[in-house]
Amino acid sequence: MCFGTIQKTIYDSAAAKLPSSQDYRIARDEVAVELPVRVNWGGGWTDTPPHCNERGGAVLNAALKLNGIYPIQIRVKRLEQLHVEFASTDIGASGSVGTVEEIQDCHNPYDSFALHKAALIACGIIPLQGGNLEEICRRLGGGISLSTRVVGIPQGSGLGTSSILSGACVKGLFKFLGRETSEEEIYDIVLNMEQIMSTGGGWQDQVGGLSPGIKFITSMPGIDQKIKVEKVQLSEKMKKELQERFVLVYTGQRRLARNLLRDVVGGYLGGRPESIDALEKMQNLAVLMKFALERENLDAFMDLLNQHWELSKQLDAGSTNTCIEQIFMACEDMIDARFIAGAGGGGFLQMILKKGITKEMLKDRLHEIFQESGVDVWDSTFV
Incomplete structure (x- = not known):
């Protein structure tokens, strides 16, 4: 109803x-x-x-x-x-x-x-x-x-x-x-x-x-x-660093989103405390992320992205799965921040590389571990 x-x-x-x-x-x-x-x-x-x-x-x-x-x-x-x-x-x-x-x-x-x-x-x-x-x-x-x-x-x-x-x-x-x-x-x-x-x-x-x-x-x-x-106005230095370190990784899995919207919205409608708390904090994080980027503080932005990932899981346990966790674990030592694209549960993942790590290095690592599964780094450019 x-x-x-x-x-x-x-x-x-x-x-x-x-x-x-x-x-x-x-x-x-x-x-x-x-x-x-x-x-x-x-x-x-x-x-x-x-x-x-x-x-x-x-x-x-x-x-x-x-x-x-x-x-x-x-x-x-x-x-x-x-x-x-x-x-x-x-x-x-x-x-x-x-x-x-x-x-x-x-x-x-x-x-x-x-x-x-x-x-x-x-x-x-x-x-x-x-x-x-x-x-x-x-x-x-x-x-x-x-x-x-x-x-x-x-x-x-x-x-x-x-x-x-x-x-x-x-x-x-x-x-x-x-x-x-x-x-x-x-x-x-x-x-x-x-x-x-x-x-x-x-x-x-x-x-x-x-x-x-x-x-x-x-x-x-x-x-x-x-x-x-x-x-959001970024300095040329910040744009360049973000472009070099930002990575989009495909999980090889299509997300099945048929009931996802209903589950998440249902949690909010039903007054689920974890859902209401997560949504409130997510809005605040968006404001803080904007501030961090404008102040050229990439470390703060990455920390906020990691916090948002934890809130996404609090809002909806289906935003992650074994495959996603394995991908993140496989490159734990190469990345400073992790997040999903959209509602998660498949599709693309977002990562920000540690300084000194290249996209080619990450690509080689993923190919070595996941081989022909479809897990791969995709070429992406901010516009």
Whole structure:
């Protein structure tokens, strides 16, 4: 009943704010958007309903390129035919729809195009109810093809890919329609989109990917989350050292996150003291991490990251497992800080190397111990 009430309240608020497409016209024949992924450092989970609605949220995260590219990619094209085509090329899915009802049916998480459909609704191109697709396309000046792609990243990575993909779709569709939009407006529409899809997630992922650099992101309590983004200003010396010592390691395991959100939020809803205590301290750590980075105190930042890792385990025992603990133990003497990406339980791990240790040295150690299991250092660059 709690989950149902939260979802309905936030969904109703989102639905009431959806824009109308009456004056929309296709302005460009084709638009492409590419975005980075994000790594979370402080305050994760505090951006998730209902915590953010009741107590506000505070998160510190950073945008990353992987293997030298922006891995979140979308393309919007104008079609001569008055219908809508969808593609999710990384999973080899494509199809076309000829009715608004097919697009309005976007609540099934197993639908390959749930995200694509929700983007058209959240941007106001397709109404939440009623309407005729052929008439809408005729007024726009053509049909729409929306294609998405996540390059080279396994599902369940913990790098915020699905929410950042939502952000890329919203950004691309507005460019396609020739609409000038602020970052704040895009954050808001992606939040609405997430509620339309009934995913129940928070706001840190899309902000992490849509806005470059290291960000301190906050919101005040309230149903309508007004997100404030503050760029963390690092000296060139600090940027260089962080880039040299920061490492992203894949565990070789996909995270099974189906009940994860429900478990963590359920602990908060049920008044579990450990959950409430962890979330309160996580917000404080996010503030202290920002301060440490701005003061060029990497040692303090690493200590805070280690504290956050302990709080993550307090919040959810499933954030770690035997594989994760073995990886951390295998390189204990090479690292000063450890953390998970996203909710943990698989996907990527984050480490900060000791001075004098190179990424190649860590890579060799992991290959020696874990061999062909998929455990490996990935090439990552802050953007």
